Amino acid sequence: MLSMTVMYRLAACTLFVALAPGQPWAQRAPAPPEPVFVETFVNEPATLSALLGRWSISGALDRSVWDLRIRTVVDPLGKTVGRITVQEGDARDGVAEAARLAQPYVCDSTGSRAAEIEAGPIGFPPTERAEIQIRSERATGIGELVKFGAPVWYRFSFKIGGDWPRDVPAAGRTPCRTVIHQVKQDSSRDGQSCRACPFLKIEARPLGERVLFYAQLSSGAPCAVPPKVQRVKICVVDDLVREVWTPVNVRLLPTQDSSGRADLWLNGRHCGTYRGPMGDREHGERRNGLPIVNAQPRFGIYRDWRAETQTIYFDRIMFWNADPTGHADWGVGAPPS
Numbered sequence: 001m002l003s004m005t006v007m008y009r010l011a012a013c014t015l016f017v018a019l020a021p022g023q024p025w026a027q028r029a030p031a032p033p034e035p036v037f038v039e040t041f042v043n044e045p046a047t048l049s050a051l052l053g054r055w056s057i058s059g060a061l062d063r064s065v066w067d068l069r070i071r072t073v074v075d076p077l078g079k080t081v082g083r084i085t086v087q088e089g090d091a092r093d094g095v096a097e098a099a100r101l102a103q104p105y106v107c108d109s110t111g112s113r114a115a116e117i118e119a120g121p122i123g124f125p126p127t128e129r130a131e132i133q134i135r136s137e138r139a140t141g142i143g144e145l146v147k148f149g150a151p152v153w154y155r156f157s158f159k160i161g162g163d164w165p166r167d168v169p170a171a172g173r174t175p176c177r178t179v180i181h182q183v184k185q186d187s188s189r190d191g192q193s194c195r196a197c198p199f200l201k202i203e204a205r206p207l208g209e210r211v212l213f214y215a216q217l218s219s220g221a222p223c224a225v226p227p228k229v230q231r232v233k234i235c236v237v238d239d240l241v242r243e244v245w246t247p248v249n250v251r252l253l254p255t256q257d258s259s260g261r262a263d264l265w266l267n268g269r270h271c272g273t274y275r276g277p278m279g280d281r282e283h284g285e286r287r288n289g290l291p292i293v294n295a296q297p298r299f300g301i302y303r304d305w306r307a308e309t310q311t312i313y314f315d316r317i318m319f320w321n322a323d324p325t326g327h328a329d330w331g332v333g334a335p336p337s
Helices: 004-019 063-069 114-118
Strands: 037-039 055-057 070-074 080-086 127-134 152-160 178-184 200-207 210-221 228-241 246-253 261-266 269-275 295-304 310-320
Touching (some): 080 295, 200 246, 210 269, 228 261, 295 310
Antiparallel strands (some): 152 246, 152 310, 178 200, 246 261
């Protein structure tokens, strides 16, 4: 009969072989990293006070309407989410010039007149916005989540409100511009802003009963005369459903040369890849001689001037500074090679 000591040794040996057959030692895969920034809007008051520690509000938006335009609400599913609303006139830019046009708005139910305005004497269509932007210290870079030369992974969910217009563009017109997320490096020359476009933006343009969704990557020289900016669209979907939560995942490596890359997932599926430079290499914002992302990620609505109200909802905004593949909150796999 085997002694108890021998039986214990046999049991330990059997357990070791079961855990790691053919391996000298049992090894566990490292756990995926935790996000470095999380906004789930949980346990927030309805007002902005708790949000302002992490977010800044569109500078031109009238402070008297902040609590009306940007707040947290309870979704019909029972969770607390962020709600952002834009009404006619919010943080409006360029209205003096627009007033001289024969038609008062840039956009209406027949689509956008932005292209013809850009070709005219004022050159820039009047806009409106209500956005929240991740806070950071511009002088030092503390708090920056998106940096040139460093990869970043992030995800968010959004839902289009039922108040969005049901535009049906006329022949020769495009759906009205409606940016819901952007990351930006501003440009200036001789002390004058060049109205630089974001090097990454995501749009959700009203299109009948559905929504036109896409991401756009940009690079070039907006300060040149005429401006020289290259734009590439990825993940173009023209049948996104309203009033349904839609998750978006982004892997971004912003550089100002050919090594830059962006990958985007929509509803859990890889939806597009961009490879190439981003931002303005010549006159873009810099710190200590190095390019910076001075406008950190923004979420909300930035649109061409129009009369109708639009509301959007956001939830589960999360950023990682290391590959989160395998993390439950990331929720998608690695991009294609």
